[in-house]
Amino acid sequence: MSRPVPLGTGGTSRADLAELMAEVARGDRQAFSGLYDALAPLVFGIVLKVVRDRAQSEEVTQEVMIDLWRQAARYRSAAGSVTTWAATIAHRRAVDRVRAAQAANDREQARAAREHQSPFDEVVEQVETRLESEQVRRCLNGLTELQRESVTLAYYRGLTYREVAQTLRTPLPTVKTRMRDGLVRLRDCMGVTA
Structure with a gap:
Protein backbone atom coordinates (compact mmCIF):
# COMPACT_ATOMS: atom_id res chain seq x y z
CA MET A 1 0.00 0.00 0.00
CA HIS A 116 -9.31 36.40 51.56
CA GLN A 117 -9.47 38.42 54.70
CA SER A 118 -9.78 42.15 54.64
CA PRO A 119 -6.74 43.73 56.19
CA PHE A 120 -7.35 46.13 59.02
CA ASP A 121 -5.28 48.65 60.80
CA GLU A 122 -4.77 47.53 64.39
CA VAL A 123 -4.01 51.09 65.57
CA VAL A 124 -7.29 52.36 64.12
CA GLU A 125 -9.09 49.41 65.71
CA GLN A 126 -7.54 50.16 69.12
CA VAL A 127 -8.33 53.87 68.89
CA GLU A 128 -11.94 53.17 67.95
CA THR A 129 -12.29 50.70 70.82
CA ARG A 130 -10.80 53.21 73.27
CA LEU A 131 -13.09 55.98 72.02
CA GLU A 132 -16.13 53.72 72.31
CA SER A 133 -15.09 52.72 75.85
CA GLU A 134 -14.72 56.37 76.84
CA GLN A 135 -18.13 57.16 75.36
CA VAL A 136 -19.70 54.24 77.27
CA ARG A 137 -18.07 55.43 80.53
CA ARG A 138 -19.27 58.99 79.93
CA CYS A 139 -22.80 57.75 79.18
CA LEU A 140 -22.78 55.45 82.22
CA ASN A 141 -21.88 58.46 84.40
CA GLY A 142 -25.03 60.16 83.11
CA LEU A 143 -27.24 57.45 84.68
CA THR A 144 -28.66 57.41 88.18
CA GLU A 145 -26.70 55.42 90.75
CA LEU A 146 -29.19 52.51 90.74
CA GLN A 147 -29.32 52.44 86.92
CA ARG A 148 -25.51 52.48 86.63
CA GLU A 149 -25.06 49.75 89.26
CA SER A 150 -27.79 47.57 87.70
CA VAL A 151 -26.41 47.88 84.15
CA THR A 152 -22.82 47.32 85.32
CA LEU A 153 -23.72 44.19 87.30
CA ALA A 154 -25.81 42.76 84.48
CA TYR A 155 -23.62 43.58 81.48
CA TYR A 156 -20.11 43.65 82.89
CA ARG A 157 -20.40 40.95 85.54
CA GLY A 158 -23.01 38.81 83.77
CA LEU A 159 -25.58 38.69 86.59
CA THR A 160 -29.24 37.95 85.95
CA TYR A 161 -31.97 40.44 86.92
CA ARG A 162 -32.71 38.37 90.03
CA GLU A 163 -29.01 38.29 91.03
CA VAL A 164 -28.73 42.06 90.48
CA ALA A 165 -31.80 42.58 92.70
CA GLN A 166 -30.30 40.38 95.42
CA THR A 167 -26.88 42.08 95.22
CA LEU A 168 -28.40 45.58 95.44
CA ARG A 169 -31.03 44.48 97.97
CA THR A 170 -33.68 46.06 95.74
CA PRO A 171 -37.02 44.60 94.63
CA LEU A 172 -36.83 42.78 91.28
CA PRO A 173 -39.47 44.95 89.54
CA THR A 174 -37.54 48.09 90.54
CA VAL A 175 -34.29 46.67 89.13
CA LYS A 176 -36.02 45.72 85.87
CA THR A 177 -37.51 49.22 85.52
CA ARG A 178 -34.18 50.93 86.36
CA MET A 179 -32.32 48.69 83.90
CA ARG A 180 -34.83 49.38 81.12
CA ASP A 181 -34.70 53.12 81.73
CA GLY A 182 -30.90 53.03 82.00
CA LEU A 183 -30.51 51.13 78.75
CA VAL A 184 -32.80 53.59 76.95
CA ARG A 185 -30.69 56.49 78.23
CA LEU A 186 -27.47 54.70 77.24
CA ARG A 187 -28.83 54.06 73.77
CA ASP A 188 -29.77 57.72 73.35
CA CYS A 189 -26.43 58.91 74.72
CA MET A 190 -24.48 56.57 72.41
CA GLY A 191 -26.50 57.72 69.40
CA VAL A 192 -27.77 54.22 68.61
CA THR A 193 -31.00 54.20 66.62
CA ALA A 194 -33.58 51.63 67.58
Missing part, protein backbone atom coordinates in the same frame (compact mmCIF):
# COMPACT_ATOMS: atom_id res chain seq x y z
CA SER A 2 1.35 3.45 -0.85
CA ARG A 3 1.70 6.08 1.85
CA PRO A 4 -1.40 8.38 1.87
CA VAL A 5 -1.17 12.09 1.28
CA PRO A 6 -2.06 14.15 4.39
CA LEU A 7 -5.46 15.87 4.38
CA GLY A 8 -3.88 19.29 4.43
CA THR A 9 -1.94 18.63 1.18
CA GLY A 10 -4.42 17.17 -1.21
CA GLY A 11 -6.47 14.76 0.87
CA THR A 12 -6.72 11.07 1.54
CA SER A 13 -9.75 9.28 0.26
CA ARG A 14 -12.43 8.05 2.58
CA ALA A 15 -11.71 4.46 1.55
CA ASP A 16 -7.99 4.90 2.22
CA LEU A 17 -8.69 6.23 5.71
CA ALA A 18 -11.08 3.35 6.44
CA GLU A 19 -8.43 0.89 5.26
CA LEU A 20 -5.78 2.60 7.41
CA MET A 21 -8.10 2.46 10.38
CA ALA A 22 -8.66 -1.28 9.88
CA GLU A 23 -4.89 -1.81 9.81
CA VAL A 24 -4.43 0.37 12.91
CA ALA A 25 -7.07 -1.77 14.66
CA ARG A 26 -4.81 -4.77 14.00
CA GLY A 27 -1.89 -2.92 15.62
CA ASP A 28 -0.06 -1.78 12.48
CA ARG A 29 2.21 1.10 13.51
CA GLN A 30 3.04 2.04 9.93
CA ALA A 31 -0.67 2.41 9.20
CA PHE A 32 -1.05 4.58 12.29
CA SER A 33 1.76 6.80 11.04
CA GLY A 34 -0.20 7.34 7.82
CA LEU A 35 -3.42 7.91 9.74
CA TYR A 36 -1.63 10.39 11.98
CA ASP A 37 -0.28 12.33 9.02
CA ALA A 38 -3.71 12.39 7.42
CA LEU A 39 -5.76 13.38 10.49
CA ALA A 40 -3.50 15.37 12.83
CA PRO A 41 -3.92 18.71 10.98
CA LEU A 42 -7.71 18.37 11.03
CA VAL A 43 -7.76 17.33 14.69
CA PHE A 44 -5.43 20.18 15.67
CA GLY A 45 -7.60 22.72 13.85
CA ILE A 46 -10.77 21.55 15.61
CA VAL A 47 -9.10 21.51 19.01
CA LEU A 48 -7.50 24.93 18.54
CA LYS A 49 -10.89 26.48 17.71
CA VAL A 50 -12.29 25.20 21.01
CA VAL A 51 -9.31 25.46 23.37
CA ARG A 52 -7.82 28.66 21.86
CA ASP A 53 -4.37 27.96 23.31
CA ARG A 54 -1.76 26.54 20.96
CA ALA A 55 0.25 24.59 23.58
CA GLN A 56 -2.84 23.02 25.13
CA SER A 57 -4.23 22.31 21.66
CA GLU A 58 -1.08 20.40 20.80
CA GLU A 59 -1.46 18.33 24.00
CA VAL A 60 -5.12 17.60 23.30
CA THR A 61 -4.30 16.69 19.69
CA GLN A 62 -1.77 14.14 20.94
CA GLU A 63 -4.38 12.73 23.35
CA VAL A 64 -6.90 12.43 20.51
CA MET A 65 -4.42 10.66 18.27
CA ILE A 66 -3.60 8.23 21.10
CA ASP A 67 -7.34 7.66 21.53
CA LEU A 68 -7.60 6.87 17.82
CA TRP A 69 -4.81 4.30 18.20
CA ARG A 70 -6.37 2.72 21.28
CA GLN A 71 -9.96 2.78 20.03
CA ALA A 72 -9.29 1.82 16.40
CA ALA A 73 -11.01 -1.53 16.90
CA ARG A 74 -14.22 0.29 17.89
CA TYR A 75 -14.46 2.21 14.65
CA ARG A 76 -17.45 1.18 12.50
CA SER A 77 -17.58 2.57 8.96
CA ALA A 78 -21.38 2.19 8.96
CA ALA A 79 -21.58 4.83 11.70
CA GLY A 80 -19.64 7.43 9.73
CA SER A 81 -16.35 8.27 8.11
CA VAL A 82 -12.98 8.09 9.89
CA THR A 83 -12.72 11.85 9.55
CA THR A 84 -16.09 12.38 11.23
CA TRP A 85 -15.18 9.94 14.00
CA ALA A 86 -11.83 11.64 14.61
CA ALA A 87 -13.46 15.08 14.51
CA THR A 88 -16.05 14.00 17.08
CA ILE A 89 -13.38 12.64 19.43
CA ALA A 90 -11.31 15.81 18.94
CA HIS A 91 -14.24 18.09 19.73
CA ARG A 92 -15.21 16.11 22.84
CA ARG A 93 -11.64 16.10 24.14
CA ALA A 94 -11.28 19.84 23.50
CA VAL A 95 -14.54 20.62 25.30
CA ASP A 96 -13.44 18.41 28.21
CA ARG A 97 -10.16 20.34 28.43
CA VAL A 98 -11.95 23.69 28.47
CA ARG A 99 -14.40 22.48 31.12
CA ALA A 100 -11.58 21.07 33.26
CA ALA A 101 -9.66 24.34 33.00
CA GLN A 102 -12.78 26.33 33.91
CA ALA A 103 -13.55 24.06 36.86
CA ALA A 104 -9.96 24.41 38.12
CA ASN A 105 -10.21 28.17 37.75
CA ASP A 106 -13.56 28.24 39.59
CA ARG A 107 -12.11 26.12 42.43
CA GLU A 108 -9.09 28.41 42.68
CA GLN A 109 -11.26 31.53 42.79
CA ALA A 110 -13.53 29.99 45.42
CA ARG A 111 -10.53 29.01 47.53
CA ALA A 112 -9.03 32.49 47.18
CA ALA A 113 -12.35 34.07 48.16
CA ARG A 114 -12.58 31.86 51.26
CA GLU A 115 -9.03 32.68 52.27
Whole structure:
Protein backbone atom coordinates (compact mmCIF):
# COMPACT_ATOMS: atom_id res chain seq x y z
CA MET A 1 0.00 0.00 0.00
CA SER A 2 1.35 3.45 -0.85
CA ARG A 3 1.70 6.08 1.85
CA PRO A 4 -1.40 8.38 1.87
CA VAL A 5 -1.17 12.09 1.28
CA PRO A 6 -2.06 14.15 4.39
CA LEU A 7 -5.46 15.87 4.38
CA GLY A 8 -3.88 19.29 4.43
CA THR A 9 -1.94 18.63 1.18
CA GLY A 10 -4.42 17.17 -1.21
CA GLY A 11 -6.47 14.76 0.87
CA THR A 12 -6.72 11.07 1.54
CA SER A 13 -9.75 9.28 0.26
CA ARG A 14 -12.43 8.05 2.58
CA ALA A 15 -11.71 4.46 1.55
CA ASP A 16 -7.99 4.90 2.22
CA LEU A 17 -8.69 6.23 5.71
CA ALA A 18 -11.08 3.35 6.44
CA GLU A 19 -8.43 0.89 5.26
CA LEU A 20 -5.78 2.60 7.41
CA MET A 21 -8.10 2.46 10.38
CA ALA A 22 -8.66 -1.28 9.88
CA GLU A 23 -4.89 -1.81 9.81
CA VAL A 24 -4.43 0.37 12.91
CA ALA A 25 -7.07 -1.77 14.66
CA ARG A 26 -4.81 -4.77 14.00
CA GLY A 27 -1.89 -2.92 15.62
CA ASP A 28 -0.06 -1.78 12.48
CA ARG A 29 2.21 1.10 13.51
CA GLN A 30 3.04 2.04 9.93
CA ALA A 31 -0.67 2.41 9.20
CA PHE A 32 -1.05 4.58 12.29
CA SER A 33 1.76 6.80 11.04
CA GLY A 34 -0.20 7.34 7.82
CA LEU A 35 -3.42 7.91 9.74
CA TYR A 36 -1.63 10.39 11.98
CA ASP A 37 -0.28 12.33 9.02
CA ALA A 38 -3.71 12.39 7.42
CA LEU A 39 -5.76 13.38 10.49
CA ALA A 40 -3.50 15.37 12.83
CA PRO A 41 -3.92 18.71 10.98
CA LEU A 42 -7.71 18.37 11.03
CA VAL A 43 -7.76 17.33 14.69
CA PHE A 44 -5.43 20.18 15.67
CA GLY A 45 -7.60 22.72 13.85
CA ILE A 46 -10.77 21.55 15.61
CA VAL A 47 -9.10 21.51 19.01
CA LEU A 48 -7.50 24.93 18.54
CA LYS A 49 -10.89 26.48 17.71
CA VAL A 50 -12.29 25.20 21.01
CA VAL A 51 -9.31 25.46 23.37
CA ARG A 52 -7.82 28.66 21.86
CA ASP A 53 -4.37 27.96 23.31
CA ARG A 54 -1.76 26.54 20.96
CA ALA A 55 0.25 24.59 23.58
CA GLN A 56 -2.84 23.02 25.13
CA SER A 57 -4.23 22.31 21.66
CA GLU A 58 -1.08 20.40 20.80
CA GLU A 59 -1.46 18.33 24.00
CA VAL A 60 -5.12 17.60 23.30
CA THR A 61 -4.30 16.69 19.69
CA GLN A 62 -1.77 14.14 20.94
CA GLU A 63 -4.38 12.73 23.35
CA VAL A 64 -6.90 12.43 20.51
CA MET A 65 -4.42 10.66 18.27
CA ILE A 66 -3.60 8.23 21.10
CA ASP A 67 -7.34 7.66 21.53
CA LEU A 68 -7.60 6.87 17.82
CA TRP A 69 -4.81 4.30 18.20
CA ARG A 70 -6.37 2.72 21.28
CA GLN A 71 -9.96 2.78 20.03
CA ALA A 72 -9.29 1.82 16.40
CA ALA A 73 -11.01 -1.53 16.90
CA ARG A 74 -14.22 0.29 17.89
CA TYR A 75 -14.46 2.21 14.65
CA ARG A 76 -17.45 1.18 12.50
CA SER A 77 -17.58 2.57 8.96
CA ALA A 78 -21.38 2.19 8.96
CA ALA A 79 -21.58 4.83 11.70
CA GLY A 80 -19.64 7.43 9.73
CA SER A 81 -16.35 8.27 8.11
CA VAL A 82 -12.98 8.09 9.89
CA THR A 83 -12.72 11.85 9.55
CA THR A 84 -16.09 12.38 11.23
CA TRP A 85 -15.18 9.94 14.00
CA ALA A 86 -11.83 11.64 14.61
CA ALA A 87 -13.46 15.08 14.51
CA THR A 88 -16.05 14.00 17.08
CA ILE A 89 -13.38 12.64 19.43
CA ALA A 90 -11.31 15.81 18.94
CA HIS A 91 -14.24 18.09 19.73
CA ARG A 92 -15.21 16.11 22.84
CA ARG A 93 -11.64 16.10 24.14
CA ALA A 94 -11.28 19.84 23.50
CA VAL A 95 -14.54 20.62 25.30
CA ASP A 96 -13.44 18.41 28.21
CA ARG A 97 -10.16 20.34 28.43
CA VAL A 98 -11.95 23.69 28.47
CA ARG A 99 -14.40 22.48 31.12
CA ALA A 100 -11.58 21.07 33.26
CA ALA A 101 -9.66 24.34 33.00
CA GLN A 102 -12.78 26.33 33.91
CA ALA A 103 -13.55 24.06 36.86
CA ALA A 104 -9.96 24.41 38.12
CA ASN A 105 -10.21 28.17 37.75
CA ASP A 106 -13.56 28.24 39.59
CA ARG A 107 -12.11 26.12 42.43
CA GLU A 108 -9.09 28.41 42.68
CA GLN A 109 -11.26 31.53 42.79
CA ALA A 110 -13.53 29.99 45.42
CA ARG A 111 -10.53 29.01 47.53
CA ALA A 112 -9.03 32.49 47.18
CA ALA A 113 -12.35 34.07 48.16
CA ARG A 114 -12.58 31.86 51.26
CA GLU A 115 -9.03 32.68 52.27
CA HIS A 116 -9.31 36.40 51.56
CA GLN A 117 -9.47 38.42 54.70
CA SER A 118 -9.78 42.15 54.64
CA PRO A 119 -6.74 43.73 56.19
CA PHE A 120 -7.35 46.13 59.02
CA ASP A 121 -5.28 48.65 60.80
CA GLU A 122 -4.77 47.53 64.39
CA VAL A 123 -4.01 51.09 65.57
CA VAL A 124 -7.29 52.36 64.12
CA GLU A 125 -9.09 49.41 65.71
CA GLN A 126 -7.54 50.16 69.12
CA VAL A 127 -8.33 53.87 68.89
CA GLU A 128 -11.94 53.17 67.95
CA THR A 129 -12.29 50.70 70.82
CA ARG A 130 -10.80 53.21 73.27
CA LEU A 131 -13.09 55.98 72.02
CA GLU A 132 -16.13 53.72 72.31
CA SER A 133 -15.09 52.72 75.85
CA GLU A 134 -14.72 56.37 76.84
CA GLN A 135 -18.13 57.16 75.36
CA VAL A 136 -19.70 54.24 77.27
CA ARG A 137 -18.07 55.43 80.53
CA ARG A 138 -19.27 58.99 79.93
CA CYS A 139 -22.80 57.75 79.18
CA LEU A 140 -22.78 55.45 82.22
CA ASN A 141 -21.88 58.46 84.40
CA GLY A 142 -25.03 60.16 83.11
CA LEU A 143 -27.24 57.45 84.68
CA THR A 144 -28.66 57.41 88.18
CA GLU A 145 -26.70 55.42 90.75
CA LEU A 146 -29.19 52.51 90.74
CA GLN A 147 -29.32 52.44 86.92
CA ARG A 148 -25.51 52.48 86.63
CA GLU A 149 -25.06 49.75 89.26
CA SER A 150 -27.79 47.57 87.70
CA VAL A 151 -26.41 47.88 84.15
CA THR A 152 -22.82 47.32 85.32
CA LEU A 153 -23.72 44.19 87.30
CA ALA A 154 -25.81 42.76 84.48
CA TYR A 155 -23.62 43.58 81.48
CA TYR A 156 -20.11 43.65 82.89
CA ARG A 157 -20.40 40.95 85.54
CA GLY A 158 -23.01 38.81 83.77
CA LEU A 159 -25.58 38.69 86.59
CA THR A 160 -29.24 37.95 85.95
CA TYR A 161 -31.97 40.44 86.92
CA ARG A 162 -32.71 38.37 90.03
CA GLU A 163 -29.01 38.29 91.03
CA VAL A 164 -28.73 42.06 90.48
CA ALA A 165 -31.80 42.58 92.70
CA GLN A 166 -30.30 40.38 95.42
CA THR A 167 -26.88 42.08 95.22
CA LEU A 168 -28.40 45.58 95.44
CA ARG A 169 -31.03 44.48 97.97
CA THR A 170 -33.68 46.06 95.74
CA PRO A 171 -37.02 44.60 94.63
CA LEU A 172 -36.83 42.78 91.28
CA PRO A 173 -39.47 44.95 89.54
CA THR A 174 -37.54 48.09 90.54
CA VAL A 175 -34.29 46.67 89.13
CA LYS A 176 -36.02 45.72 85.87
CA THR A 177 -37.51 49.22 85.52
CA ARG A 178 -34.18 50.93 86.36
CA MET A 179 -32.32 48.69 83.90
CA ARG A 180 -34.83 49.38 81.12
CA ASP A 181 -34.70 53.12 81.73
CA GLY A 182 -30.90 53.03 82.00
CA LEU A 183 -30.51 51.13 78.75
CA VAL A 184 -32.80 53.59 76.95
CA ARG A 185 -30.69 56.49 78.23
CA LEU A 186 -27.47 54.70 77.24
CA ARG A 187 -28.83 54.06 73.77
CA ASP A 188 -29.77 57.72 73.35
CA CYS A 189 -26.43 58.91 74.72
CA MET A 190 -24.48 56.57 72.41
CA GLY A 191 -26.50 57.72 69.40
CA VAL A 192 -27.77 54.22 68.61
CA THR A 193 -31.00 54.20 66.62
CA ALA A 194 -33.58 51.63 67.58
